[in-house]
Amino acid sequence: AQSVTQLDSQVPVFEEAPVELRCNYSSSVSVYLFWYVQYPNQGLQLLLKYLSGSTLVKGINGFEAEFNKSQTSFHLRKPSVHISDTAEYFCAVSDTDSNYQLIWGAGTKLIIKP
């Protein structure tokens, strides 16, 4: 069965520092990968997605993620974070085994320290 592991439940980082949020998945077939962001007291919105092609994917708000098939990872990065990036970030995977339903990680809270 597929699963998504977000290795850190919380990541504290100073403002203007770089950040990486880690996501690993288990799947034996072709996958489609997503990062969603949830700002406090709001619903989720799509940050970026990997469907095919280039393994480096750019999203909104300066975020990017790299698909690494050999390591079954899809880590999210930003070179310089801002207070407004304070949110919870969710990684999700979709494939034929899940009938294309999204399988979600537990989330990583990004905490920006001033």
Added chain:
Amino acid sequence: DAGITQSPRHKVTETGTPVTLRCHQTENHRYMYWYRQDPGHGLRLIHYSYGVKDTDKGEVSDGYSVSRSKTEDFLLTLESATSSQTSVYFCAISPSGGPYNEQFFGPGTRLTVL
């Protein structure tokens, strides 16, 4: 923003009472989903619908039922609420159920069962 509303936004109820949550969309998307969000679990799929009167179970469907009599409305019913169903419930919509399965989320309903 995708036109998705959820009602009520907050509800407090007692164990054993029935509860119905409503999701309404104005996007005419075919797929609609109900998730629950609990700390440490990310999002877990309860039920989803792929058309009017076409629904299927998700990962955590026990104790929940759904109905979709119109494209725009998807109802989630807890027949007899239990304290374990205290959670934040999110509705999501998607134009397709295929691999390009970007989902758009509503603002959520916070349900407390006493």
